[in-house]
Amino acid sequence: MRILIVGGGSAGWITANVLNAVLNGDATPSFEITLLEAPEIPIIGVGEATVPSIRRTLQTIGMPEREFMKGCEATFKNVIRFVDWNPGAQYDHPFDRRQRPETDSQVRSWLASAAQAPFDKTFSILSHLSDHNRAPKAVGWPDYGSTFPYAYHLDAAMLANILANWGVARGIKHKKALVRDVEIGKDGNIIAVTTDAGDRYSADLYVDCTGFRARLIGEALGVSKRQYEKNFLCDRAATMRVPYDLHRPERLRPYTLATAKPAGWSWDINLTSRRGLGYVYSSAFLSEDEAETELRASEGAHTDKLEVGHIRFETSKRAKSWTGNCVAVGLSDGFLEPLESSGLYMIEFAAQALGELIPGYRLAPSQTAAHYNCLTQGLFDEVKDFINLHYVTSLRCDTPFWKAASDQSAVLDSLRDRLELWRTRPPSDLDFALNQRLFSLESYEYILFGMEHCVYRNHASDAGNDNDISSLVDKCLAKLPSHEEWLRLTL
Numbered sequence: 001m002r003i004l005i006v007g008g009g010s011a012g013w014i015t016a017n018v019l020n021a022v023l024n025g026d027a028t029p030s031f032e033i034t035l036l037e038a039p040e041i042p043i044i045g046v047g048e049a050t051v052p053s054i055r056r057t058l059q060t061i062g063m064p065e066r067e068f069m070k071g072c073e074a075t076f077k078n079v080i081r082f083v084d085w086n087p088g089a090q091y092d093h094p095f096d097r098r099q100r101p102e103t104d105s106q107v108r109s110w111l112a113s114a115a116q117a118p119f120d121k122t123f124s125i126l127s128h129l130s131d132h133n134r135a136p137k138a139v140g141w142p143d144y145g146s147t148f149p150y151a152y153h154l155d156a157a158m159l160a161n162i163l164a165n166w167g168v169a170r171g172i173k174h175k176k177a178l179v180r181d182v183e184i185g186k187d188g189n190i191i192a193v194t195t196d197a198g199d200r201y202s203a204d205l206y207v208d209c210t211g212f213r214a215r216l217i218g219e220a221l222g223v224s225k226r227q228y229e230k231n232f233l234c235d236r237a238a239t240m241r242v243p244y245d246l247h248r249p250e251r252l253r254p255y256t257l258a259t260a261k262p263a264g265w266s267w268d269i270n271l272t273s274r275r276g277l278g279y280v281y282s283s284a285f286l287s288e289d290e291a292e293t294e295l296r297a298s299e300g301a302h303t304d305k306l307e308v309g310h311i312r313f314e315t316s317k318r319a320k321s322w323t324g325n326c327v328a329v330g331l332s333d334g335f336l337e338p339l340e341s342s343g344l345y346m347i348e349f350a351a352q353a354l355g356e357l358i359p360g361y362r363l364a365p366s367q368t369a370a371h372y373n374c375l376t377q378g379l380f381d382e383v384k385d386f387i388n389l390h391y392v393t394s395l396r397c398d399t400p401f402w403k404a405a406s407d408q409s410a411v412l413d414s415l416r417d418r419l420e421l422w423r424t425r426p427p428s429d430l431d432f433a434l435n436q437r438l439f440s441l442e443s444y445e446y447i448l449f450g451m452e453h454c455v456y457r458n459h460a461s462d463a464g465n466d467n468d469i470s471s472l473v474d475k476c477l478a479k480l481p482s483h484e485e486w487l488r489l490t491l
C-alpha cells in the first residue's frame with residue numbers, strides 16, 4: 001500500500017515516522033511511505049511545548065531521548081504556570097496526578113479546610129519541583145523514564161529536521177517539490193498530485209499535512225470546517241526568539257509560563273540556547289503593531305533588534321478529517337490555540353490512530369474513515385472545552401478583551417451546564433465522558449480550584465491539610481538535580 005504524506009512540518013514528520021514504525025516495524029516494509037514537501041513554503045515554526053505523550057511517541061519511533069533532546073535543544077516541562085488569569089493570582093497545571101480514589105477524601109478535606117494552601121501545592125510534587133527549578137528525573141535514569149510524567153520544550157524546526165533524518169534513514173522516501181495540481185476522480189477520491197517539477201505522485205492514501213493551507217483536504221476537496229470564533233476570541237500570535245548570547249535568564253525554567261495579558265496571554269518557553277516568546281491575542285482588541293510593541297516592552301530594550309513574527313489563525317476543525325482517500329493531520333485538520341500545548345498531542349494521537357486503522361482500510365474504507373472522524377472530533381471537543389474553561393472562569397474584567405472572553409456568551413454550550421454545577425459542587429468523574437484522553441477530572445480540578453471557581457469551598461474545618469506531601473517533596477528535592485545541571489551533565 002502506498003501512503004503519500006504532503007507536508008514536512010511536525011505533523012508530516014511525526015505521522016511519517018509513527019506510521020513507518022507501526023506499519024513497517026522491523027519486517028519487510030509492506031507500506032511505501034513518501035513525504036513530499038515544498039521547500040519554498042516554510043513550516044510554521046512554532047509548537048514548542050508538549051505534553052507527556054510525546055515520550056511514548058518518540059519511543060514508538062525508536063529515537064533515544066538524548067539524541068532527541070540534543071537535536072531539538074529541548075528542556076523539560078513539568079507544569080504550565082498560569083499567571084494573572086485572575087487578578088494577581090498564580091497556579092500550576094502540573095502533569096502529575098493525585099492517586100485516585102485514595103486522595104478523594106483529601107480533596108474533600110482540602111475544600112473544607114480553613115488553611116489557605118493552594119490546591120496545586122497540596123497535591124502536586126511537580127509544582128514544588130518547578131518552584132525549585134528541578135529536573136523531573138535524575139542523571140542516568142533510563143530514557144524517557146521517571147517517577148513523574150514529564151514533557152519537553154523543543155525547537156519545532158529542529159524537531160522536523162531530526163525526524164526527517166531519522167525517517168529517511170529508515171526507508172521513508174523524501175521528495176521536495178510543491179504540489180501544483182490535484183487530480184480528483186468522479187468518486188471524489190484523489191487520483192494523483194502533480195508538482196511544480198512536473199512529477200506525478202499517486203497513492204492509495206493521501207495524508208494532508210500542509211498546515212493552514214490545507215492544499216488537499218481544503219483547497220482540492222473543499223471539505224468544510226466548523227468554526228468557533230464566538231467562543232475563542234484569540235486569532236493572532238506575535239512571536240519572538242531571544243537567544244541567550246543576547247540575554248540569558250537567571251535560570252532555565254522547567255515549566256511553561258502562560259501569563260494573561262490585556263488582550264490575550266503570552267507564553268515564555270526556555271530552550272537550551274534561547275527563549276521562545278509569544279503573545280496570543282485577539283485582533284478585535286489589539287492591532288499587530290500594538291501586540292509587537294507590547295511583546296517587546298514586556299521583555300526589555302535588548303529585543304529592539306530582534307525580529308517579531310506574526311501568525312494569523314482561526315479556531316476551527318474539519319467536519320470530516322478523513323474524506324475519501326485523504327486524511328488531514330495537524331493544522332490542515334484544525335486548530336485550537338496553544339494554551340494547553342495540545343497541537344502536537346492531537347498529531348501524535350492521529351498518527352497512532354492511523355497506524356492502527358490503516359491495515360483495515362482497504363477492507364472497510366468508509367467505516368474506517370467514519371471511526372477515525374469520530375475519534376478525532378471527540379478529542380478536539382475535549383480540548384475545546386478545556387481551553388474555553390480557562391477564559392470563562394476568569395474573574396478578570398479589567399479590559400474589553402477580558403470582559404468579552406469571560407462573558408456568558410463565550411461559554412461553550414458543551415461546558416455551560418457543568419460550569420453551573422461546579423458552582424454548587426466540586427467536579428467528579430460523573431461530569432466527564434469515560435473516554436476523555438488528555439484532560440479529565442484531575443486537570444479540571446487544577447484549573448477550577450486555581451481560578452477559585454469553587455464558591456462551595458466552605459472553610460469549615462480547621463483540621464488543616466491532611467494530604468501532607470512535604471516529606472515526599474523533600475525526598476525528591478534531595479534526589480533530583482537542578483534543571484540546568486541535568487541538561488549540562490546529560491546533553
Ligand SMILES: Cc1cc2nc3c(=O)[nH]c(=O)nc-3n(C[C@H](O)[C@H](O)[C@H](O)COP(=O)(O)OP(=O)(O)OC[C@H]3O[C@@H](n4cnc5c(N)ncnc54)[C@H](O)[C@@H]3O)c2cc1C
Nearest residue numbers: 007008009011038044047049179210211330331338343344
Ligand atoms: C501560535 C501558535 C503556537 C503554537 N504552539 C504550540 C505549542 O506550544 N505546542 C503544540 O503542541 N502545538 C502548538 N502549536 C501547533 C503546532 O505548531 C502545529 O500543530 C504543528 O507545528 C503542526 O504544524 P503542521 O505540520 O500541520 O503545519 P506546518 O508546520 O505549517 O507545515 C506545513 C508543511 O506543508 C508544506 N506544504 C504546504 N503547501 C504545500 C504544497 N502545495 N506542496 C507541498 N508541500 C506543501 C510546507 O512546505 C510545510 O512543510 C502552535 C500553533 C500556533 C499557530
